[in-house]
Amino acid sequence: MAKNEKAGSDLVASTSVNSSVELGTAVVAPDSFENPGFPAHRERVTDLNPKKMKRAERAVYVLFYLSIVGSLFAIFAYMFFPIEDGDTTSIRLNTLFIGLGITLSLLALGIAAVHWGKAVMADKEGVDHRHPVRGNDETRARAVEIFKEADEESGFSRRTLIRNGLIAAIVAFPLPAIALFRGLAPMNVDPNNQMKYTMWKKGLRLTQDPTGTPIKASDLTIGSAFQVIPEGLVDLPEKEMLNAKAKAAVLLVRLKPEDLKWADPQREAWSYQGIVAYSKICTHVGCPVALYEQQTHHLLCPCHQSQFDITEQAKVIFGPAARPLPQLPITVDAEGYLVATSDFTEPVGPSFWERSK
Amino acid sequence: MRKKNVSSLKSGRRRPAVSAALLVLGLLVTGGAYAAFSASTASAEVDLQSQQVITEGQKLFAANCATCHGQQAQGTEAGPSLIGVGSAAVDFQVGTGRMPMQAQGPQAPEKPVQFTDEQVKALAAYVASLAPGPSIPTADQLVNGNVANGGELFRINCAMCHNVAGAGGALTEGKYAPELKSVEAVHVYEAMLTGPQNMPVFNDLNLTPEDKKDIIAYLEYNKNHPSVGGLELSSLGPVSEGLFIWIFGIGAIVGLTIWITAKSN
Structure with a gap:
């Protein structure tokens, strides 16, 4: 860095008279107070005491050598604490010691450089004047x-x-x-339909996540909560399975039938003896809503604390969600297994432009 | 020094340190004997079918539980009916200290157990005698589960409330899902079976006894294996990890910055 030998002695605004460039339209206002200049130069202990200077110098090069030790340590840690297959504790030791080595190496390097600059390098105040950006x-x-x-x-x-x-x-x-x-978008299908419909259809059995075991109505006691996927989902190829599951996941719970209040009387037929099935995909931004409280019958979304009341058709009672969770209409088949009577009657999950078209 | 010791021994007076040591020894022996004695009674087998135990349980129930649950356990305004909840529910609620409840609140918190193990079993026997219900699991129902399967079932059915590492989490209006690391396997089993308080019921047709065993195995595995990531910060996820890095990480950066810009003396 260029140093001005007349450090601090002439800290006054440079006038345009001597300058080779004009000030242009800049208004030069007189300073409201006089420039006090630099505080008095204070000698460091390393300037006054050669022993202290020697010690600072030693500290700097020791830190540089310490940095080398850190780098070597990281190399040795890589060699002597390898990641063994199937042994998770080896990963911990491996990352811990390599990390410590690299930390020591970088930190010592940085501290040495700063200490060098602060304690050993020449300590002089200097001024570099600004000049107008405009050329002549x-x-x-x-x-x-x-x-x-x-x-x-x-x-x-x-x-x-x-x-x-x-x-x-x-x-x-x-x-x-x-x-x-x-x-990147789906090619042969209409993305709107992809978002509006799920795998559920009339007659499809409700099965347990992750096994795909079909569920009988008698399996649910009062207060039970089942995590449900559609029948046949587990047989899909993995990528399709995950996409289908992300839309079709359902929470199945059983309450006392008299606890359920139906604002829309037709929807009572969508339940079976107090068993109701609701989409697990939050209508806010699509987190899985599965924190079910069996006494209050509230369903809580862990992401943004939306709460739905299962007794009132999953009405939103708190939080940012705008719509109730879609209900899956269910009944039982001849063998007593729970089946869907149709797909969800509205798109599951968060809003999108074409949702209500 | 030696001379002084000899003289103090001769004079028959004990030095204060010796008295203190004797006191500590005495307390340890008494306490140890008591602990050994009570431990031996705790492991005693109680026959839940025996009429004597049931009668004992009925007395305890009348004295400690009937105020809220009714003289016949039929339930009152203050507490639910216990007909048909089974011995598993009683062993969980009383065995973890949740019942008797100290005060009405959003949920009954875990607290020091109020009864001896025999008394808990007697209460369980009485409640189980009222109507059939889920019973206390036997010791062989709690061991030798499949950790991998247990982990998958835990993540699907439990992790949303109890946190993936079993560290617990908040629910609505002051309720919470408790942490599971310090919970005994038998109580975990009973909780799944009976659905205490706001926890849903996971009966044997939802999670089979084999599934429950696997989930317990997963929790035990978590308990006994330190986190691969090192310092867990209570496994609470982004909240505790974020706080840690904000306070200590950014604190260290601020400290270094001050040091860099400060003038060397």
Whole structure:
């Protein structure tokens, strides 16, 4: 860094008189108080006492060597604490010791550099004056001239076919991105339908997550909560399975039938002897809602604390969710297994533009 | 020193340190004997079918529980009916100190157990005699589970409230799912079976006895194996981890910054 030898002695605003550049339209207001300049220079102990300087110097190079030790330690830690297959504690030792080695190496390096600068390097105050950014007229005129010459020599303005070709090529360049991004969306299906319908359909049995065991109505005692997936979900290929599960996951609970209040009397037929099934996908941003309190019959979403009251058709009673959880209409089949009577009658999960179309 | 010792021994007076040591020894022996004695009674087998035990339980019930649950355990305004809850529910609620409840509140917290193990079993025997219900699991129902399967079942059925590491979590309006690390296996089993307070019921048709065994095995595995990530910070996830890094990580950076910009003396 350039040092001004007249450190602090002439800390006054430079006037335009001596400067080679003009101040332009800048208003130079007189300072409201006089520049006090630098505080008096204070010698460090390392300046006054050669022994202290020696010690600081030693500290700096010892820290640099310590940094080398840290780096070597990390290498040895990698060699002597390898990650063994199937042994999770080995991962802990491996990351711990490699991390400690690298930490020591970097921290010692940094502290040494700062200590060097603070205690050993020359301690002098200096001033570098700011200057206006605007160049002088001569430079500016020359710059315009250069542009004109370049235009003349390249023929940018004269040879319009070349110029227009260049502009067209630059405009065309980002177009492939549109095709690429379109490719990320489902290709042969309508994304709206993907979001509006789930795997559930008439007659599909309710089965247990993760085994896929079908559930009988008699399996549920009062206060029971089952995590439910549709029949056949477990047989899908993994990627399809996960996509289907993300939409079709259902929470199945049994209450005393007299506890259930039906604002819409038709929906009582969607339950079976106090057994009700609600979508587990929060209508706020789609977190899985499964924190069920069997005495209060409240269902809590862990992400943003939306609460739904199962006794009142999963009405929102607290939190940011805007709509009740969609109910899955269920009944029992001839063998006593719980089955869906249709898909959800509205899209599950959070809102999207075309939701109500 | 030696001379002084000899003289103090001769004079027949004990030094204060010796008295203190004797006192500590005496307390240890008495306390140890008591602990050994009570431990031996705690492990005693209680026959839940015996009429004597049931009668004993009925007396305890009338004295300690009937105020809220009614003389015939039929339930009152203050407490639910206990007909058909089974011995498992009593062993869980009383055996973890949740009952008798100290005060009405959002939920009955775990507290020091108020009865001896024999008394708890007697109460359980009485309540079980009223109507059939889930019974206390036997010791072989709690061991030799499959940890991997237990982990999957725990994440599907339990982790949303109890946290994936069993560290517990908040519910609504002051209620909470307790942490599971310090809970005995038998109480975990009974809780799944009976659905205490706001916990849903996981009967044997939802989680089979084999599944329950697996879940217990997973919890035991978690208890006995330190976290691979090192310091767990109570396994509470982003809250405690974030606080730690904000306070100590950013604190260290602030400290270093002050040191870098401070003038060397």
